[in-house]
Amino acid sequence: MTSSPAHGADDQAPLIAARDLHTWFELRQWGFLRVGAVRAVDGVEFALAPGEAVAFVGESGCGKSTLARTLLGLHRPTRGEVRFAGRSLGELQGRALKAYRAEVGYVQQDPYGALPPFLDVRRILAEPLIVHGVRDRAERERRIRAALEEVRLSPAEAFLNQFPHMLSGGQQQRVVIARALILAPRLLIADEPVSMLDASVRVEILELLRHIQRERGLTLAFITHDLSTVRHYAERIFVMYAGRVVESAPVDDLLDHPQHPYTQALLAAIADPDAANATRLREVPAGEPPSLLHPPAACRFHPRCPHFMAGLCDVEDPPDFSPRRDHRSACWLHR
Amino acid sequence: MRDRTLLRVEGLELHYQTRQGAVHAVDGVSFDLHRQEALVVLGESGCGKSSLAKALMRLLPRNVHHTAGRVTLDGVDVTALPDERFRREVQWSRLALVMQASMNALNPVVRVGEQVAEPLRVLRGWPRGKALARAAEVFELVGVSTDFLARYPFELSGGMRQRAVLAMALVAEPALVILDEPTSALDVLTQASIMNALKRVKRELGTSFILITHDVATSSELGDRVALMYAGQLVEVADAERFFTEPAHPYSRMLMASVPRLRQRARPEAIPGEPPSLAAPPGGCRYAERCPYRFARCAQDPPAFRLGERHRARCWLHADDAPAGGGA
Amino acid sequence: MTGGRWRQGWRELRRYPSALLGLAIIAALVALALATPIAIPYGEALAKWRGSEAWQRNPVNAAPLWLDRLTGGDAPHTLVVESASAPVEEHAFAGGRRLRIPLAFDYEAGGFPSELNLFLHAPGHAQPPFARLTWRTPDGRELGLGGYRIGARERIALSQDRALERRLDGLVPHIGLLAEPGSAAAPGAEPRVLPGRYTLRLDVLVFDEAAACDAELVLYGRVHGIAGTDHQRRDLALALMWGTPVALAFGLLAAVGTTVTTLVIAAVGVWYRGWVDATIQRLTEVNMILPILPILVMVGTLYSTSIWLMLGVVVVLGIFSAGIKMYRAMLLPIREAPYIEAARAYGASNARIVLRYLIPRILPVLIPTFVTLIPTFVFLEASLAVLGLGDPLLPTWGKVLNDAQSQSALYNGYYYWVISPAVLLMLTGLGFAMLGFALDRVFNPRLRSL
Structure with missing residues (x-):
């Protein structure tokens, strides 16, 4: 067993990489007294290759959305850095930062909230183009129509003049995806893109994202709390717990052979539809997810872990072990 | 000896008045529930499942346009009870509701x-x-x-x-607890442990449950029986065993196929199209527009066909089976 | 941009009768406001209101015609008898001429006039002419009213002739001259009008060859025009009409000025947070405890009462008003809306986010507030004018009220003087309030079910 410093593909120059990434939110009393920090992202490392689709999975409050926003440049990292195509995000200023914004598309969780309710679809899709200086109206119109067709809202004419509230949830989410794609980004970050949608629509949106990702050769970072939606829509999974990545592996390997006790607990808690479910209790680790304000020392999962080893798990941070090929897990069990 | 049936719902209708016109949120829903049984009402958002809960609890909003049907709890027709008596004798003590964001x-x-x-x-x-x-x-x-x-x-x-x-x-x-999306705002692990708690309660107190959810996986966690709702109607009611293995209605089958599963490699398949508007539901079968098995008869509203002891499906494909009295 | 939503809003608005009535009132006021400057140009209105000869044929404190209609309708109107239409007899004599000008009129009204003035106009004289006045009643009596030396322009206030009053048994001349003889002799008896043809004969001695002499007898009525007149004979209709554009412009400009600036500042504070927001909040809190009316009174007393200065002060004081707190509360949740985050993610500038994403979101909710804000400022302007801080030049509703108050209009029974401007103010308030409340229901979904 060897330990490796980063979860990630080493064979190719990464499109986006995080090194020792920390995003903390300081809590202040009366505006100046520092009383602590919410450690939303607390030491995350990974590298995503161009054209790769990965999923970040974790429960609410594990820091996955903060990670997404840090990658988008909406939060400044407290420590560490994000590198995109070889440049550190922290160095980008002014025009370079704006150019980076065109390189990264963002799909949010709540499709209705993600669209300004007072603008029609045409205008919503025109906004990023206007912001990025596409002055020619005909050019804008052409790109808007192309984007609508790409997310399979066709014929585009039927949707251009609609306001968000006139569309169904699935259609709204397609508009959000079209907006994320309209500046031709190289990286697409989708934060819980289907959790607010109905079961019958979810699959369509996931298929669409995957299809576009393959067609365009995009790097896709798909953030979700639901492991069951990951299998066909990502190649690699990062499991997050309390601000850290605890396990990462190719999808099938992780789902079929989970190594970290937290991943195992998460998988055990998820039911597939089956009448037998009603008669058996699920195994659930005791306790609640830790507070990010006062996380447990060393391994964040040790207070709930069935394999807790006193004097080790609560004393020293586990490094990333590689218990299987291409599979990393931050747990002392693999020592 | 007491009757096995705890709750019987017959021809329940609830229409709201909105600015777009009358919305047929619950349209002719019938089912019954035995003692110590858990029924899951499964349906996508906007199918009327929460309105069903409200109609059962008589928590009706002010813009109600029309109600009809009969709800019998423990042999007592609660629809006929005056509000005050319902509140005093039925609410909480015999029939309780846990709402979506009640936490x-x-x-x-x-x-x-x-x-x-x-x-x-x-x-x-x-x-x-x-x-x-x-x-x-x-x-x-x-x-x-x-x-x-x-x-x-x-x-x-x-x-x-x-x-x-x-x-x-x-x-x-209470003899019956209605749970309206009790875990949908919670995390996976918390959801699982609450479902565990419900299972324990059901076993130890013998409480009956009606669990309303949009999540197929959650529905299998508690339900002895499953009632699938689509566009204000129950399209299929069956024992859970039967529902999860051999669903009868095309919508049931397609919904099951669309659910991504953790432990299976089969790719989920999306259901094309959108559910119809409840303000103007189509005539005939409400699922016909999205249904691959659609044929001429689907232009007429199908009755609930009886497929077994306690199995009903509202689909013309089962017209050979003996028609059941009333709705599904 | 959002045509669909506005069209739908209008369709819904039409379902509220109060909104339609409000709109009708506002439309009428706006029509009046637009028509007034065309009918009476600004300069002319100012000049007239400042007081001019134009008013001298108007009665003092005359009631409006509609009031007379309501109370029977036989109050006397103003009667002007001109020499131009009289059969003037001329006799030349050495060194001059004698003109006999009979100013005859039929007096049929039920009441006495309010005043009697004779205007004489004799231009181009080296030596002033001399006139002898004789009053002839329908029953043939003749009364000498004395002789006057006439200047180029002369006003003979017959009503104020004390000597004449004594000769008329103590009745003021405009009553005594027209009264039935002996009708007021008994104690407590009211004098009665003697109807018929009266003549005021002028015997004028003119000493210049080229000169002429025009005379005009004015029997001032007790009613005048649609709005009556004030103590300076000014026609109130002018002030009431010109008050409309002034009030609406003031209300609208003040409402737009305060709403727009407040909204932008609130949005900037909400967006930038930190010290920007803190500064705005503290300024607002300080401003909220500043009493606006006393400040306006101070500005008006110490500096100028120009309506435009007042408007400026109102807007400046309104910038950091309590509205900031309200808008801030509305904008705070919108700041966190996913679509704002999405806009940041695709690189929208701060200015774009504030102006195009934050503010438009609350505009629909703001419109009702804005509409109901307009009359508030109209009332504020009126209040200032009532306190004597009205614009020194412009005729406004508030100034009419101020005049009425200073002349103790209610005590003297000149109710119309107070009622007309008050009704206009109330109509303004009512119109905008009815429209505003209906708009509130249309645009504020939470109120819809109420």
């Missing part, structure tokens, strides 16, 4: 234990000590440490608050 509906300035004991003190006139002792028992049953009795709601996590609300619904030992 945020706890009174923030009253200790949790007091709130959970409240129904006993109001309905049965129990003294405070006795009611609190009973509240503590129910707390343990739903998996909350009794230390939390003396805490205020804000000191509890979302999962704990949801359990406290559940305890409040259970404390007067």
Whole structure:
């Protein structure tokens, strides 16, 4: 067993990489007294290759959305850095930062909230183009129509003049995806893109994202709390717990052979539809997810872990072990 | 000997008046529920499943346009009861409701234990000590440490608050508890442990449940029976065993196929199209537009066909089977 | 941009009768406001209101015609008898001429006039002419009213002739001259009008060859025009009409000025947070405890009462008003809306986010507030004018009220003087309020079910 410093593909120059990434939110009393920090992202490392689709999975409050926003440049990292195509995000200023914004598309969780309710679809899709200086109206119109067709809202004419509230949830989410794609980004970050949608629509949106990702050769970072939606829509999974990545592996390997006790607990808690479910209790680790304000020392999962080893798990941070090929897990069990 | 049937719903209708016209939220729903049985009402958002819960609890909004149908609980026609008697004799004591975001509906300035004991003190006139002792028992049953009795709601996590609300619904030992999306706002692990608590309650108290959810996986966690709702109607009602292995209605089959599963490699398949608007439901079968098995008869509204002892499906494909009286 | 939503809003608005009535009132006021400057140009209105000869044929404190209609309708109107239409007899003599000008009129009204003035106009004289006045009643009596030396322009206030009053048994001349003889002799009896043809004969001695002499007898009525007149004979209709555009412009400009600036500042504070927001909040809190009316009174007393200065002060004081707190509360949740985050993610500038994403979101909710704000400022302007801080030049509703108050209009029974401007103010308030409340229901979904 060897330990490796980063979860990630080493064979190719990464499109986006995080090194020792920390995003903390300081809590202040009366505006100046520092009383602590919410450690939303607390030491995350990974590298995503161009054209790769990965999923970040974790429960609410594990820091996955903060990670997404840090990658988008909406939060400044407290420590560490994000590198995109070889440049550190922290160095980008002014025009370079704006150019980076065109390189990264963002799909949010709540499709209705993600669209300004007072603008029609045409205008919503025109906004990023206007912001990025596409002055020619005909050019804008052409790109808007192309984007609508790409997310399979066709014929585009039927949707251009609609306001968000006139569309169904699935259609709204397609508009959000079209907006994320309209500046031709190289990286697409989708934060819980289907959790607010109905079961019958979810699959369509996931298929669409995957299809576009393959067609365009995009790097896709798909953030979700639901492991069951990951299998066909990502190649690699990062499991997050309390601000850290605890396990990462190719999808099938992780789902079929989970190594970290937290991943195992998460998988055990998820039911597939089956009448037998009603008669058996699920195994659930005791306790609640830790507070990010006062996380447990060393391994964040040790207070709930069935394999807790006193004097080790609560004393020293586990490094990333590689218990299987291409599979990393931050747990002392693999020592 | 008592009748096995706890609840019988016949031809329930609930239409709202909106600015777009009448919305047929619940349109001719019939089912029955045995004692100690859990029925899952499964459906996508906007199919009318929450309106069904509200109609059963008689928590009707002001813009009700039309109601019809009969709800019989324990042999008593509760639809015929005057509001005041319904409130005094049925609500809480025999029929309780846990709503979707009810964990945020706890009174923030009253200790949790007091709130959970409240129904006993109001309905049965129990003294405070006795009611609190009973509240503590129910707390343990739903998996909350009794230390939390003396805490205020804000000191509890979302999962704990949801359990406290559940305890409040259970404390007067109602025969039937309606759970409207009780876990949809919670995390996977918390969801699982609340479902565990519900299973324990069902086994130990013999409470009947109606669980309303949009999540197919959750529906299989508690349901003895599953009622699938689409566009205001029940399209299929079956035992869970039957429903999850051989669903009869095309919508049931396609819904099952669209669910991504953790432990299977088969790719989920999307259902094309969108559900119809409840303001102007199409004539005939409401699913016909999205149905690959559609044929000429689907232009007429299918009755609920009886496929087995307690299995009904509202689809013309089953017209060979003997038609059942009434709706599904 | 959002045509669909506005069209739908209008369709819904039409379902509220109060909104339609409000709109009708506003439309009428706006029509009046637009028509007034065309009918009476600004300069002319100012000049007239400042007081001029134009008013001298108007009665003092005359009631409006509609009031007379309501109370029977036989109050006397103003009667002007001109020499131009009289059969003037001329006799030349050495060194001059004698003109006999009979100013005859039929007096049929039920009441006495309010005043009697004779205007004489004799231009181009080296030596002033001399006139002897004789009053002839329908029953043939003749009364000498004395002789006057006439200047180029002469006003003979017959009503104020004390000597004449004594000769008329103590009745003021405009009553005594027209009364039935002996009708007021008994104690407590009211004098009665003697109807018929009266003549005021002027015997004028003119000493210049080229000169002429025009005379005009004015029997002032007790009613005048649609709005009556004030103590300076000014026609109130002018002030009431010109008050409309002034009030609406003031209300609208003040409402637009305060709403727009407040909204932008609130949005900037909400967006930038930190010290920007803190500064705005503190300024607002300080401003909220500043009493606006006393400040306006101070400005008006110490500096100028120009309506435009007042408007400026109102807007400046309104910038950091309590509205900031309200808008801030509305904008705070919108700041966190996913679509704002999305806009940041695709690189929208701060200015774009504030102006195009934050503010438009609350505009629909703001419109009702804005509409109901307009009359508030109209009332504020009126209040200032009532306190004597009205614009020194412009005729406004508030100034009419101020005049009425200073002349103790209610005590003297000149109710119309107070009622007309008050009704206009109330109509303004009512119109905008009815429209505003209906708009509130249309645009504020939470109120819809109420």
